[in-house]
Amino acid sequence: MRDVYVAGIGITTFTRLEYPLSEIASYASMMALKDAGVTEVDQLYVANMGAPRVNHQTALASAVADSLSLLPAGAAAIENGPASGAAAIKAGFQAVASGMDDVVLVAGVERMREVNNLEATDFVATLTHPLTEYIYGVTLPAHAAMFTRLYMEKYGVTERHLAMVGVKNQNAALNNEWAHLQQEISMEGILDSPEAMTNNPYVAEPLRFFDACPVSDGGAAIILVSEEKAKELGRPMIRLSGIGQATDTHAVFEREEPTDLLAVRKAAKDAFEMSGLTPEDIDVAELHDAFTILEIAESEEVGFFPKGEGHTALEKGETALGGKIPINVGGGLKGRGHPVGATGVAQAWEIVTQLRGDGGKRQVEGAKTGLSLNFGGFGNNVVCLTYVRED
Amino acid sequence: MSVDLEKILRPVESPMKPYEPKYMMLASGEAVVVRQVFRDEIPDLLKAVEPLLHVERDYYDVVAARVYAELLGYYQYRFQDQYVLALQVDGELAAIVNGRQVTPTLGLSLHTLALRRGLRIGAHGFAAKMEYHIDTLGHNEVLVVAESPIGFRRWMIEYKLEKRFHIPHELGGVPSWALTKELFDRARSKLVVGRRPVPPDLLDKAMDKILPPSDPPTPPLDPLAATRALYDPTATALVTQRWEMEKGAQNA
Structure with missing residues (x-):
């Protein structure tokens, strides 16, 4: 199997984008192509979750290939729920690692704000089990709320811990010009003041407004190449060193212990084994904080902290910029936004930015290794990636 | 015979109790002061509203145009029984809300214009x-309409407003909704916040001068880009625009 490198990255602002879906993907892709210095690719994968339903568009990869004048490259769309982005990166990795292709464009894109927030919530809820969850009105915020309640009872997580994640990540987004939320928040404003319950009401108790990521539009793209091509292009040598992917039961109630995110655990374990790294080796991480509780739980499941101690590490500042393992320094899903199909690729974009030393005010000093975790369903399909800077 | 036409044109204003200022903390931790604005300060508001006429998103253009006309009408004595409240953060204008008294028991909500977004400032x-x-005015109910989906969500849904569809609202003649005292009382604990009295330093800063908003809503990157993109399948226009912006930022 050949080594695979990330030679180019691109992203759009995450916000409400009033452009056609394929244009958003094309824009991010052009940035990535320009960054890598390539004009042709062998293959492109376009990650997206909702185009047929939300944007009334199918065969998105063909549209993007034509839009970018990349014909006659091979093209395929990847739909894997909110883990579509990292799943597409995995497909791109396989294409290059196998020797089939030398240059692969992986783009992720979503335009969720074309519909109102109720429709967007319903669209995302279609990933739940159709017979045991969806028909009873379960949404992702509802899933996350039940998970949070269990986590609180079992491990002592409080609403204050959740708010700490929200403040950390939303304020981190202020250092990321591409992030959706550019509004500082404070613990006093969202938790402690007499107005806090109005500023930050419950959306699905115990989760409040600022515990959830925003609904965003956006696109991100990366260029994957072989080692030979990477050297030829002369960009920083960022190797995609490990990939793990795992699944769990579709219906959450079927899990023996619902607070255990077994797919996260397995995906991270496999990625570490493939890369030869351990959790202690990671300098910077992107975790899938669609809800604040997920950052805490995932930080334990990937192995950064023992089970049940993620929130105490958070209290000590270990997950903040300058801490033991900085998590979501670009805002995460909470601050950067979560255009679902784009998120996995945007996480890769952030890690590569960090490993190149281009993070500006959010740069993790001397970062050489990174990890990104893309969480699909409610933990039923998870992809973990590790990255190493080699030069 | 001489006729003072101004006396005929100028509406007779009803006595209305003033609004007692209050303040509240935003999610950002900043304090926002809500206070009444009177006629002599209207030009400061007009300066802040005018640029929003050109913001073609979330109905800012429509709302700003109507607010501008309402404020100007108030300033020039061509609007009956209007009041204007301003929300200010460190003196900076964050939102304008206005309405009017129709009868001693009936109020009419005109507009809510947030000049700073993302902190429920408009909702406050x-x-x-x-x-x-x-x-304060003792109205039994207030007639309300929404011009944007955001407004509909905030007013009609959050306050569970009642239909008064047989009453055309003064804003465009569309069917009215109503907030009754009973509905307001029900919403009070969740949606209505604020502390009184306002600490003197906060109030002084707000009363001293209405400063323009430092981060007002802006037009989309290029309102025509989406349309142009239909004829620009390679997205060149979008990318060129971004590169020009980047170049401009580097040169700045």
């Missing part, structure tokens, strides 16, 4: 003006 402003109608 709307709550303040409903408080003024119901608690």
Whole structure:
């Protein structure tokens, strides 16, 4: 199997984008192509979750290939729920690692704000089990709320811990010009003041407004190449060193212990084994904080902290910029936004930015290794990636 | 025979109790002061509203145009029984809300214009003006319409407004909704916040001068880009625009 490198990255602002879906993907892709210095690719994968339903568009990869004048490259769309982005990166990795292709464009894109927030919530809820969850009105915020309640009872997580994640990540987004939320928040404003319950009401108790990521539009793209091509292009040598992917039961109630995110655990374990790294080796991480509780739980499941101690590490500042393992320094899903199909690729974009030393005010000093975790369903399909800077 | 036409044109204003200022903390931790604005300060508001006429998103253009006309009408004595409240953060204008008294028992909500977004500032402003109608002016109900989906969600859904579809609202003649005292009382604990009295330093800063907003809503990157993209399948226009912006930022 050949080594695979990330030679180019691109992203759009995450916000409400009033452009056609394929244009958003094309824009991010052009940035990535320009960054890598390539004009042709062998293959492109376009990650997206909702185009047929939300944007009334199918065969998105063909549209993007034509839009970018990349014909006659091979093209395929990847739909894997909110883990579509990292799943597409995995497909791109396989294409290059196998020797089939030398240059692969992986783009992720979503335009969720074309519909109102109720429709967007319903669209995302279609990933739940159709017979045991969806028909009873379960949404992702509802899933996350039940998970949070269990986590609180079992491990002592409080609403204050959740708010700490929200403040950390939303304020981190202020250092990321591409992030959706550019509004500082404070613990006093969202938790402690007499107005806090109005500023930050419950959306699905115990989760409040600022515990959830925003609904965003956006696109991100990366260029994957072989080692030979990477050297030829002369960009920083960022190797995609490990990939793990795992699944769990579709219906959450079927899990023996619902607070255990077994797919996260397995995906991270496999990625570490493939890369030869351990959790202690990671300098910077992107975790899938669609809800604040997920950052805490995932930080334990990937192995950064023992089970049940993620929130105490958070209290000590270990997950903040300058801490033991900085998590979501670009805002995460909470601050950067979560255009679902784009998120996995945007996480890769952030890690590569960090490993190149281009993070500006959010740069993790001397970062050489990174990890990104893309969480699909409610933990039923998870992809973990590790990255190493080699030069 | 001489006729003072101005006396005929100028509406007779009803006595209306003033709004008692209050303040509240935003999610950002900043304090926002809500206070009444009177005629002599209207030009400061007009300066802040005018640029929003050109913001073609979320109905800012429509709302700004109507607010501008309402404020100008108030300033030039061509609007009956209007009041205006301003929300200010460190003196900076964050939102304008206005309405008017139709009869001693009936109020009419005109507009809620947030000049700073993402902190429920508009929602706080709307709550303040409903408080003024119901608690201060003693109105039994207030007629409301929404011009944007955001407004519909905030007013009609959050306050569970009642239909008064047989009454055309003064804003465009569309069917009215109503906030009754009972509905307001039900919403009070969740949606209406604020502390009184306002600490003197906060109030002084707000009263001293209405400063323009430092981060007002802006037009989309290029309102025509989406349309042009239909004829630009390679997205060249979008990318060129971004590169030009980047170049401009580097040169700045």
